[in-house]
Amino acid sequence: MKKLLATLSVAALAGLASLAPAAAAPLKVGVAAEPYPPFTSPDASGKWSGWEIDFAETVCKKAELECVITPVAWDGIIPALNTGKIDMIISSMSITPDRSKVIDFSDPYYRSNAVIIGPKEQTFGATPEELKGKVLGVQVGTMHMAYAQKHFAPAGVTLREYQTQDEANNDLVAGRIDATQADAIAMQDFLKSPTGEACCDVKGTVPNDPEVMNTAAGIGLRKSDTALKEKLNAAIKGIREDGSYAAFNKKYFDIDIFE
Structure with a gap:
């Protein structure tokens, strides 16, 4: 009887374990596979670094999100987002009307002419x-x-x-x-x-042309990911206010490229 109860207890515990929620997978941050220094570039071992990598790590930490850098060919990066191969795009993608028809964007996180x-x-x-x-x-x-x-x-x-x-x-x-x-x-x-x-x-x-060229870059997101957009917008605002944006920005530039 004791052996039977022990067996049943193990089976019950196993059943409960199977019902426990699985750990959330890290969010895949898509960056263009083509190097774009000083924003993104890989070293000989394939490790990515640059201004935008620092931004991605800082904003994900602020939003309490686990993120992993995932390189994707630039000309396929929007399809990769919409088919779920990546979860966001942080790759100097300007916010344009044409792109906004198929994906959503966070608030701008830097600007450049x-x-x-x-x-x-x-x-x-x-x-x-x-x-x-x-x-x-x-x-x-x-x-x-x-x-x-x-x-x-x-x-x-x-x-x-x-x-x-x-x-x-x-x-x-x-x-x-x-x-x-x-x-x-x-x-x-x-x-x-x-x-x-x-x-x-x-x-x-x-000169700018709002129809085809915008100097503001935003995080590319699926249109359905409204909760993620809210988290990221709050995180962008947060790292501006707490000084962490300025801390990594000065590693690369003499000016504040947010303005």
């Missing part, structure tokens, strides 16, 4: 008229590509597409393109590098 970069020895500016007849390099799937297709291509500017901004920069240095349009903050490292400093400078700032 778009600029035209070209060879130092040339004196053209950043307008369609000044770039007419030139070859402009842009990264595919970005607001810069959308802007260039709308404003530069119709004015007689030839567009050349690149999977990464580094590829466009390399072709600019090699003289295979005349200019590139990109994020001003992201281009700082290139322009400060020996190669970039010797080669190129900023030709001008590109």
Whole structure:
């Protein structure tokens, strides 16, 4: 009888254990698999670092969320979010009307202007008229590509597409393109590098076009994840107020890129 009771007790405990809620899986934070320094880049071992990695870790901690960095090819990052392969996008994704049709966004967490970069020895500016007849390099799937297709291509500017901004920069240095349009903050490292400093400078700032280009970056979310959006918005506000945003920001920039 004792043996039977013991067996029943073990079975009952096992049954209760099976009914206990499973530990929540970490949320997968999607970042573009293509390096985008100083925001995101992997080392030789595959460990990711950069401003946006620090931001993701800080905001997840503030929101009391367990998160794991998950690299995804940029041109497939929105489908990966909507099919559940990742749970959010923290990858310098600008908040645009077209993207807002298919995903939701948190409040902005940084801002940066778009600029035209070209060879130092040339004196053209950043307008369609000044770039007419030139070859402009842009990264595919970005607001810069959308802007260039709308404003530069119709004015007689030839567009050349690149999977990464580094590829466009390399072709600019090699003289295979005349200019590139990109994020001003992201281009700082290139322009400060020996190669970039010797080669190129900023030709001008590109005016905003709210239909295709917004200088504010937000966390990309599924439209159904309203509770997660509320948590992240509160966390963004919280890390601004408690000084932790400023602490990691000054590791990378001399200015507050939130403003």
